Amino acid sequence: MKARGTWQGMLTVFRFNWPLYLAAGVVLLAALAGIFLLSMPWLKLSCAAMAAGAAYFIFVSLGVSHLVYDRSDLYRWNWFQRALPGMRPQRIVVCHSGFDEVSEALKEQLVPGDCVVLDHYDPALLTEPSIHKARRLFPPTPGTLDAPFDRWPVEAGSADAIFGLLAIHEFRSVEERARWFAEARRCLKPGGRIVIAEHLRDPANFLAFGPGFLHFHSAANWRRCWEMAGLRAADEFPVTPWIRFFVIVAP
Template identity: 40%
Template sequence: MEPVRKPFQGVLNIIRFNWHFYIIAIGIVSVLILIATNSNVLISSTLYVVCTAILVTLFISLVVSWYVYDVSDLYRFDWIENMDTQNPQKIVNINAGLDESSAFLKHKFKQADCTVLDFYDPLKHTEVSIKRARKAYPPYAGTKSIKTTTLPLADNSIDKVFAILSAHEIRNEEERILFFKELNRILKPDGQLVMMEHLRDITNFMAYTIGFLHFHSKSTWMRTFSSANFRVSNEIKITPFISTFILEKNGTTS
């Protein structure tokens, strides 16, 4: 049976897991409006402009999130139609505490042996939003907890690895490179790594303002890929806000 996402599930989850940010923003706007009502025309006009900017920014970020997570093809995986999804393969899906993709991948790759790995570490990933998400969504059946630098899989054993909106949670560059070297190690010589991420670019800045700093830049990712001996065979723009890199092995890691 094909998995189905509920209407507005993505954007409602963002509000649900990050409600403290919205409460803080509404609180700031309320205080500024209170100050503005007791100030001169110049100050009150300036404060009203600031309040409007805050509210418009929140609205735009939610609209973009609704488009990306609820309207686009992100979780339908129609963008992987050119991949072989029918023959038996070994695939791995890696998440960082919130797994919204394994059920859809398993449906897409019906004949595949699918392993789900979760590198969430409560000592490193202390964001309250992730903790709330883990309470709301239990791990996919059979999910294995792992460390980013040591994957419990044999060399050259996996056909495809998916990292859907998860790898950016590895904030340390050295750790991130070691993680990608491990992905290189487990992939077969003709295997593929499919990594999907927001980028720290002007498009995501326009959507999420300072929130785009949580993402890595394309140059950072390219440096990571190169250091782990991956090459980009294709880059897919599912939306203007999401980039998917199809990576292939480019030699042996060291």
């Protein structure tokens, strides 16, 4: 598998969300021009505030994206030791919502006997523009199976580990995510584990992404989803202040 580039994660975030960064750049330039061209103090102050806000969004959100996706343990995989302690999964299921950045690496790191990659992408259901851009730019890898988020072409009780990494938040309602967890439970072997990683709707992500943090869900919201499916958390831990892993098991 090709090694990740030093700036790959940050550039991917920019590529999927470039209209937002373009708009922020236009606001920044216009506000800077206003500071120098306008004469009224309150207008200069307003422009300075606008410039500060636009610059903060551009540089902080991209800087945090670089720390999370390029500099942290997220794609260095040392978290396996905690998420799957002592396990050598023979069959894994990898779920994504239109952008698969992990299945090849998971197969390389875990060397399972079988890896099923499920694509839950549904343009009628998923509303975020960035996921549609991702799908156009990065088609599914060969062998990926199209699968509704709550009806998988996977045998019951057949998976040692199921992964949903930075993908399941795309389903916007509690009920949809609970149905995803219920289907994961159906496919899980006794003693198996469901591993999800997500940004959370919390202060750290608000400071990093501003109003964009509303696209994420709170830890309590996630807990409600898997408990509705009759599951419980065996462990949870952060990878950076902006990403949290949840390890879910059947009682």
